[in-house]
Amino acid sequence: MNIEEYRHVYVIVEQREGILHPVSLQLLGKGREIADTTASKLIAVLVGENVSGLTKELIYHGADIVYVGESALLKHYLTENYLQAIYPVLRDHKPNIVLVGATSIGRDLAPRLAAKLNTGLTADCTRLSVTPEGSLYMTRPAFGGNLMATIICPDHRPQMSTVRPGVMHVMPRDEKRQGVVVNIPLSFDQSRLKVSVIDVKKEKVNKTKIEDAKVLVSAGRGIPKEKLESLETLAQELKGSVSASRAVVDAGLLDASRQVGQTGKTVRPDVYFALGISGAIQHVAGMEESKLIIAVNKDKTAPIFGVADLGFVGDATKLVPAIIDEIRRQKGQ
Ligand SMILES: Cc1cc2nc3c(=O)[nH]c(=O)nc-3n(C[C@H](O)[C@H](O)[C@H](O)COP(=O)(O)OP(=O)(O)OC[C@H]3O[C@@H](n4cnc5c(N)ncnc54)[C@H](O)[C@@H]3O)c2cc1C
Structure with missing residues (x-):
């Protein structure tokens, strides 16, 4: 050659x-x-x-x-x-x-x-x-x-x-x-040419694809099942979508189409909330290009803080309702 x-x-x-x-x-x-x-x-x-x-x-x-x-x-x-x-x-x-x-x-x-x-x-x-x-x-x-x-x-x-x-x-x-x-x-x-398409049946997709969302509120293992709804509410308030780490998807709490990371989707939203996510390399590979990364984690040594623009050490399940209240207050609701 x-x-x-x-x-x-x-x-x-x-x-x-x-x-x-x-x-x-x-x-x-x-x-x-x-x-x-x-x-x-x-x-x-x-x-x-x-x-x-x-x-x-x-x-x-x-x-x-x-x-x-x-x-x-x-x-x-x-x-x-x-x-x-x-x-x-x-x-x-x-x-x-x-x-x-x-x-x-x-x-x-x-x-x-x-x-x-x-x-x-x-x-x-x-x-x-x-x-x-x-x-x-x-x-x-x-x-x-x-x-x-x-x-x-x-x-x-x-x-x-x-x-x-x-x-x-x-x-x-x-x-x-x-x-x-x-x-x-x-x-x-x-x-x-041994294969031909006889019929195409499209799956109905109601939610925005996470790759297209401008704001992503992402749940990790630190968010228990009963608290996921509050993340949906926060995403709605910000006209965004909910995504997740693999731990959450593997636990069957969210669909695989919501997974961010090496074996999930690569996303680049304007704002990425990483809530109760440790920041494993496989997760970070899918979100590090986000414009603004806001991380909330109980553990101040969590690797997610290494890529976050804003980091809060604390309980995300308590912070999320407080953020929702503040957004609604600012919207005058
Ligand atoms: C080949 C391969 C491919 C992979 N692909 C992916 C992938 O595509 N995407 C992906 O995400 N992972 C992927 N993984 C898995 C990855 O290595 C991690 O295991 C996974 O990302 C961990 O998810 P997590 O951060 O939600 O959970 P954990 O690592 O368990 O972290 C949970 C975090 O939540 C914090 N926390 C707990 N409670 C609270 C609270 N109340 N408030 C705030 N913080 C709290 C903890 O301090 C901890 O940091 C892959 C692994 C392999 C080997």
């Missing part, structure tokens, strides 16, 4: 029913930074049915070139269909770097692409950096989250990574940005 032949940064864009997944714009933000550092181009690969309307948005968010492939066979994500659409683009254009979102789709697709391209894949990265020569340093939690490992791929190309949603920054949308849109000539080996 002549590594010199491999150039540019590719982002595999994810869309569902024509709506871009936020991680795609986050990857374009990071990809733009990498492309500028390595004096290369940022290329988005977008496939689906009737998706060409999204190409402008990708250019406004950093892409120089968008490869777009449209087919009724790409209406829903299906591993083999998407593989057949995307793999030839990567095989033929020889990217130096390929970034994929660490979503359920990306986690399915990226390893298959890597295997077909005969290269490695660093899954679930939380940090990426690059040398001007184009060597990618891919950092992810390892050994149960107890240390951060930085992984390189020196002998193979492309250097591939899946990146957790919510970690990278979206670059400001710029409608003046210009780019090129190229259609991918698709040809499917129908004999290998």
